[in-house]
Amino acid sequence: MFYGLDLQNRLMLGTAQYPSPQVLRAAIAASGAEVITVSLRREGSGGAGFHDILRDCGCLILPNTAGCHTVREAVTTAQMARDLFGTNWIKLEVIGHADTLQPDPFALVEAARILCADGFKVFPYTTEDLIVGERLLAAGCKVLMPWGAPIGSGQGLRNLDGLRSMRAHFPGVPLVIDAGIGTPSQAMQAMELGFDAVLLNTAVAKALDPVAMARAFGQAVAAGRLAHAAGLMPRRDMAQPSTPIFGMAELA
Numbered sequence: 131m132f133y134g135l136d137l138q139n140r141l142m143l144g145t146a147q148y149p150s151p152q153v154l155r156a157a158i159a160a161s162g163a164e165v166i167t168v169s170l171r172r173e174g175s176g177g178a179g180f181h182d183i184l185r186d187c188g189c190l191i192l193p194n195t196a197g198c199h200t201v202r203e204a205v206t207t208a209q210m211a212r213d214l215f216g217t218n219w220i221k222l223e224v225i226g227h228a229d230t231l232q233p234d235p236f237a238l239v240e241a242a243r244i245l246c247a248d249g250f251k252v253f254p255y256t257t258e259d260l261i262v263g264e265r266l267l268a269a270g271c272k273v274l275m276p277w278g279a280p281i282g283s284g285q286g287l288r289n290l291d292g293l294r295s296m297r298a299h300f301p302g303v304p305l306v307i308d309a310g311i312g313t314p315s316q317a318m319q320a321m322e323l324g325f326d327a328v329l330l331n332t333a334v335a336k337a338l339d340p341v342a343m344a345r346a347f348g349q350a351v352a353a354g355r356l357a358h359a360a361g362l363m364p365r366r367d368m369a370q371p372s373t374p375i376f377g378m379a380e381l382a
């Protein structure tokens with residue numbers, strides 16, 4: 131549940147960098163996504179076509195504060211987004227470093243505290259750091275969005291151990307892998323690990339065929355979720371025959 135909302139489709143799709151509004155529209159439909167994220171800047175510069183897509187696609191809009199570097203910027207952007215989109219959902223990004231676009235954990239927690247107190251349902255883009263996660267929950271967040279890898283890098287789940295620990299440490303908290311996913315198999319891996327959803331943008335928008343790629347990601351996320359629910363076999367160091375050995379011919 132994401133702030134009381136259950137989602138059948140666990141792929142959340144970004145809406146930036148598509149070759150055209152038509153391709154964006156078709157990619158959203160092909161992905162099956164029920165939630166799309168929109169930056170306030172993009173909304174402002176997207177034109178009527180973009181606005182129509184947001185209105186007609188039937189998806190929930192998760193506005194984001196992409197590009198914000200300070201608490202003040204992020205909080206103001208979130209408040210403007212609430213007015214513009216008529217939702218109190220906000221994907222909170224407070225960027226701390228220009229090269230890695232990694233979140234500033236201190237500013238993030240502070241902005242989350244202010245926005246939660248103001249009635250927002252905050253989806254904070256964070257790292258896999260457990261203490262920062264604890265602080266975000268204490269600030270009022272009910273969902274955490276750890277990064278897979280730096281935004282736009284396509285590196286996948288870069289700190290697998292850290293993400294596994296995070297999943298184990300916050301068993302009841304919806305965790306969404308956000309950013310850095312480059313291939314459908316990486317998205318599937320996140321879901322197999324028990325993450326609740328995957329948010330991505332660049333891998334679809336910059337594909338040669340974004341519509342086909344959106345479909346591939348939708349299917350991968352669904353398959354990973356199904357596999358996790360089905361119970362994956364434990365890994366073993368040594369071989370174990372999968373065919374029973376009784377009944378073998380005895381050679382005298």
Ligand SMILES: CC(=O)[C@@H](O)[C@H](O)COP(=O)(O)O
Pocket residue numbers: 144145146167194196221280281282283284308309310311329330331332333
């Ligand atoms: C669109 C958005 O919110 C991005 O900031 C997000 O984190 C996606 O990252 P990728 O583009 O790496 O998928």
